[in-house]
Structures are given as structure tokens and as C-alpha cells.
Amino acid sequence: MTMAFVPYPGNEALAADLAAACGGVVIAVEHRNFPDGETYLRVCGDVSGRTVVIACGLDRPDAKTLGLYLLSSTLRALGARRLILAAPYLGYMRQDRVFRDGEGVTARYFAQLLSGFLDGLVTVDPHLHRIHDLSEVYSIPTRAVAAAPAIAAWIAANVEAPVVVGPDVESEQWASDVARRAGCPFVLSQKTRRGDRSVEVAVPDLQAWRDRTPVLIDDIISTAKTMIAAVRHVRATMPKAPVCAGVHAVFAEGAYQDLLAAGPSRIVTCNTVGHETNAIDVRPAIAAALAALAVPAIPS
Numbered sequence: 001m002t003m004a005f006v007p008y009p010g011n012e013a014l015a016a017d018l019a020a021a022c023g024g025v026v027i028a029v030e031h032r033n034f035p036d037g038e039t040y041l042r043v044c045g046d047v048s049g050r051t052v053v054i055a056c057g058l059d060r061p062d063a064k065t066l067g068l069y070l071l072s073s074t075l076r077a078l079g080a081r082r083l084i085l086a087a088p089y090l091g092y093m094r095q096d097r098v099f100r101d102g103e104g105v106t107a108r109y110f111a112q113l114l115s116g117f118l119d120g121l122v123t124v125d126p127h128l129h130r131i132h133d134l135s136e137v138y139s140i141p142t143r144a145v146a147a148a149p150a151i152a153a154w155i156a157a158n159v160e161a162p163v164v165v166g167p168d169v170e171s172e173q174w175a176s177d178v179a180r181r182a183g184c185p186f187v188l189s190q191k192t193r194r195g196d197r198s199v200e201v202a203v204p205d206l207q208a209w210r211d212r213t214p215v216l217i218d219d220i221i222s223t224a225k226t227m228i229a230a231v232r233h234v235r236a237t238m239p240k241a242p243v244c245a246g247v248h249a250v251f252a253e254g255a256y257q258d259l260l261a262a263g264p265s266r267i268v269t270c271n272t273v274g275h276e277t278n279a280i281d282v283r284p285a286i287a288a289a290l291a292a293l294a295v296p297a298i299p300s
């Protein structure tokens with residue numbers, strides 16, 4: 001039976017693209033709020049016996065998680081055989097350890113919550129730093145799609161003589177991969193985070209690469225303070241303004257305008273979180289991962 005793709009409200013284009021790529025059908029969801037603000041959902045098609053992919057990016061996850069649970073429970077009650085979440089951006093991955101007394105590891109709690117009502121998860125470049133693999137916190141099968149091949153292809157096609165600059169040592173995992181694939185050098189900066197909206201970024205000496213175009217790469221652009229600090233440094237020391245390439249265009253309130261004001265030559269992101277900077281298509285890679293995850297395990 002073909003897979004069914006069910007969009008969480010607001011994710012219709014994602015569901016349609018994934019269904020087209022996987023040869024599945026889209027089943028719409030009627031959604032409204034009751035007068036008291038509670039959520040009304042109705043699944044407008046037959047999901048009985050099917051593997052169902054719920055398309056739902058998990059940026060701003062607090063506003064979606066209860067609805068996602070209600071939709072999953074409804075699909076299960078309607079006879080869906082397996083529920084796989086396609087979340088191009090996976091929220092709640094950054095509080096991955098206790099930084100201060102009294103905190104919890106919310107990455108772990110959120111993973112336990114989703115694992116409790118889903119059967120599988122596909123995402124793109126989750127924030128894996130102190131958690132090294134999703135299986136450390138998710139108890140369901142997962143696939144983490146790498147955006148590096150698509151970003152490297154974009155750079156190779158659009159940037160003349162690039163040099164990739166990662167904002168911190170944690171970015172080495174994808175900055176080095178992108179640079180290798182794009183056939184260009186890369187350097188890593190040192191970042192010190194002072195608070196949610198305060199970072200210092202020390203970019204190393206780039207004079208050996210003066211003739212190149214700096215491409216600043218980060219996984220998440222949230223407050224954009226990391227990118228802004230790197231842009232300022234590069235603009236002060238290099239002849240060419242940098243390109244900013246992010247995987248996830250999370251962009252907190254005002255962050256995009258602040259980054260534009262710092263003066264990069266261009267800002268591009270992957271289409272994991274809808275934003276006007278989306279220029280790099282990772283949906284084919286998500287579809288491939290879904291197809292692989294949806295293949296039933298062979299009983300031993």
C-alpha cells in the first residue's frame with residue numbers, strides 16, 4: 001500500500017513535495033480552533049492499514065507539539081499502521097545538558113515525548129553536539145539527513161573561489177564536509193557564548209585566502225548573533241563581503257533584519273524552515289530517507 005502523507009496544518013507544501021517524491025498520496029487535515037482555543041482536527045481520507053508520514057517542521061515546537069500528539073492519536077485511532085514524522089527542523093536539541101543548577105535536559109524529555117506516540121522520525125542536521133546520535137535520546141528509529149551535499153552543490157554552482165568559515169569548533173562536522181565536497185579550503189572560528197543573545201566569535205587570520213569569497217556556514221541561525229559577529233569580523237579583514245549559508249532559518253524576532261544590516265553579500269538557507277532565504281532544496285534527501293525508513297524490517 002502506498003504511503004500517505006498528512007500535513008500538520010501549515011506544512012501542506014512539504015507534504016505535497018514528499019508525497020510526489022515518494023509516490024505517495026496526500027491526505028488533508030481540516031483544522032480550526034474551538035471558541036475556547038482548543039484544537040479541532042479532522043483527517044479527510046482513509047489511512048487504515050497505511051504507513052503515514054506526518055509532515056511537520058518543529059521550529060516553534062511549543063505551538064505544535066500538542067496538536068501533533070492529537071493528530072497522531074487520531075491517525076492511530078483511524079487505523080494507521082505506522083506513523084513517521086518528517087520534521088525537517090527538529091526543535092529542542094540545544095538544551096542537551098545541564099548548564100546551570102536547576103535545569104533539565106529538555107532535549108531528552110522532548111525526545112521521550114515524541115518517541116511515545118510516533119514510530120519513526122526523519123529530520124535534517126539535528127543539533128548533535130553533546131548528544132552524538134539521535135538514538136541516545138530517541139527510542140524510535142530515526143534518520144538524520146545531512147544538508148552538506150546540497151549546500152556544497154549550491155556553493156560550487158554560485159560562489160567563485162569560496163573559503164568556508166565555520167563559526168565554532170562544533171561546526172567542524174559540517175563545515176569540513178561542505179568544504180571537501182565543494183573542493184575549497186575551510187577554517188574554524190572560536191565562539192564564546194555569553195548568553196542567549198550574546199556571543200563573541202574570533203575568526204582566525206584569513207589573509208592566505210584574501211582572493212577568495214568567505215562563506216560562513218552554521219547549522220541554525222536563531223538570533224543570528226553568531227553570524228553577525230562573524231560577518232563583522234570578515235568584513236573588517238577581507239576584501240569581499242561574505243555569503244551566509246545556514247541550514248535552518250529559525251530567525252528569532254528581528255534577527256533577519258539584524259543580519260542583513262551587518263552586510264553579507266547574500267544569505268541562503270535550506271528549505272527546512274520556511275523563509276525568504278530558502279535557496280537550497282533538501283526535500284529530495286528527506287524523501288529518500290523516508291523511503292528507506294518506511295521499508296518494513298525483515299523479520300529474523
Ligand code: R5P
Pocket residue numbers: 129167170171196199218219220221222223224225226227
Ligand atoms: C550553536 O551551537 C549552533 O551551532 C549555532 O551556532 C547557534 O545555534 C546559532 O545561534 P544564534 O543564531 O542565536 O547565534
